[in-house]
Amino acid sequence: MDTNDAPDFAQRDMIAGLDKGLQVIEAFDQERSRLTIAEVAEHTGLTRAAARRYLLTLTALGYMRQENRQFALTPKVLRLGQSYLHSARLPRIAQPLLYRLAYSLGEAASVGVLDHQDLVCVAAVSAGQLISGTLQPGTRVPAWCTANGRVLLASLAPEQAARYLERAAPERITAHTIVDRVRLGEEIARVRAQGYALLDQELELGLRAIAVPLRNFRGEVVAAMNISVHAGRMSVQQMEERCLPALIKFQVELNAML
Numbered sequence: 549m550d551t552n553d554a555p556d557f558a559q560r561d562m563i564a565g566l567d568k569g570l571q572v573i574e575a576f577d578q579e580r581s582r583l584t585i586a587e588v589a590e591h592t593g594l595t596r597a598a599a600r601r602y603l604l605t606l607t608a609l610g611y612m613r614q615e616n617r618q619f620a621l622t623p624k625v626l627r628l629g630q631s632y633l634h635s636a637r638l639p640r641i642a643q644p645l646l647y648r649l650a651y652s653l654g655e656a657a658s659v660g661v662l663d664h665q666d667l668v669c670v671a672a673v674s675a676g677q678l679i680s681g682t683l684q685p686g687t688r689v690p691a692w693c694t695a696n697g698r699v700l701l702a703s704l705a706p707e708q709a710a711r712y713l714e715r716a717a718p719e720r721i722t723a724h725t726i727v728d729r730v731r732l733g734e735e736i737a738r739v740r741a742q743g744y745a746l747l748d749q750e751l752e753l754g755l756r757a758i759a760v761p762l763r764n765f766r767g768e769v770v771a772a773m774n775i776s777v778h779a780g781r782m783s784v785q786q787m788e789e790r791c792l793p794a795l796i797k798f799q800v801e802l803n804a805m806l
Contacts, residue, residue: 568592568594568598568602569602569605569606571592571593571594572588572592572594572599572602572603572606573606573611573621573625575587575588575591575592576620576621581620581621582615582618582619583619583620584617584618584619585599585600585603585617585619586599588602588603588619603619607619609624610622610624611624611625629685629686632670636670638659638661638670638671638770638771638806639659639670639671639685641802641805641806642659642670642671642762642771642802643671643673645798645801645802646658646659646672646673646773647673648798649673649773649775649794649795649798650673650674650675650775651673651675652794653675653775653790653791653794654675654676654677655675655775655776655777655781655782655791656672656673656674656675656677656680656683656775656776656777657672657673657675657773657774657775657776658671658672658673658683658696658773658774658776659671659672659696659762659771659772659773659774660694660696660697660700660771660772660774661700661770661771661772662691662697662700662701663688665690665691665712665715665716666688666689666690666691666697667688667689667690667691667694667696667697667700667772668686668687668688669682669683669684669685669686669687669688669696670685670771671685672684672685677777677778680751680752680755680776682751682752683776689751690716690718690751691712692712692713692716692718692726692732693718693721693725693726693747693750693751694747694750694751694757694759695745695746695747695757695758695772695774695776696745696757696759696771696772696773696774697772698735698736698739698745698747698759699739699744699745699759699760699761699769699772699774700761700769700771700772701736701739702736702737702739702740702745702761703740703761703769706737709733709736710733713729713732713733713736714729716729718732721750721751721752722749722750722751722752722753723753724748724749724750724753725750725751726750743760743761744758744759744760744792744795745758745759746758746759746784746787746788748779748784749779753779754778754780755776755777755778755779756776756777756778756779756782756784756787757774757775757776757777758774758775758787758788758791758792758795759772759773759774759775759795760772760773760774760792760795760796760799761799762799762802762803762806763803763806764803764806765806770806773795773798773799773802774795775791775794775795777791
């Protein structure tokens with residue numbers, strides 16, 4: 549876990565063992581569903597002896613299972629994410645409005661938040677359209693190549709956005725993905741000026757998305773909300789003409805509740 553942004557008091561009081569245990573859990577993802585002790589040690593920076601102890605402890609607690617020399621997460625890990633979704637105010641408030649927004653357009657809608665380099669989906673409604681596997685709560689994708697993510701990056705102070713781009717490692721996911729840091733900075737500035745982001749197939753071929761920021765009662769951007777469509781059903785111009793007015797309408801309603 550990245551603790552560089554944590555306040556000083558948190559650094560002093562932090563329990564290092566908990567931090568390292570969570571690092572072990574985070575080492576597993578779609579590309580690394582099963583790992584050996586040596587691989588966990590490599591991905592977390594732990595010694596092999598320490599990685600072994602954490603893996604065995606997590607196995608004893610039911611968060612991990614061992615198959616020969618490899619370890620894998622168990623469904624019990626989902627409890628950690630469910631605790632957030634069930635207790636956090638934003639998903640509970642956003643979900644009913646997302647249903648209305650999605651079904652009014654017949655397209656998918658989602659709300660996401662920024663978590664370090666990534667955009668995390670916290671609420672989503674498909675409206676019967678199978679568009680993308682990333683449109684479900686808990687999904688984590690790069691912020692720089694998503695509509696919700698780019699809106700949230702645009703909400704940062706320019707110097708913060710510049711530091712984000714310095715740390716980011718943009719890679720070409722599709723032929724449409726913007727990877728040049730200078731151009732990404734220009735796109736973020738444009739989103740900041742116009743108040744919304746529209747991305748055309750940068751994360752997935754065939755996926756277009758348009759997003760607006762969500763603000764709390766203090767005027768702070770706390771999340772972003774988008775509409776996602778298949779490129780074959782709606783052009784970029786049609787998205788601006790049809791989806792943006794609906795997004796703005798529900799943006800105003802949701803802002804009043806945050």
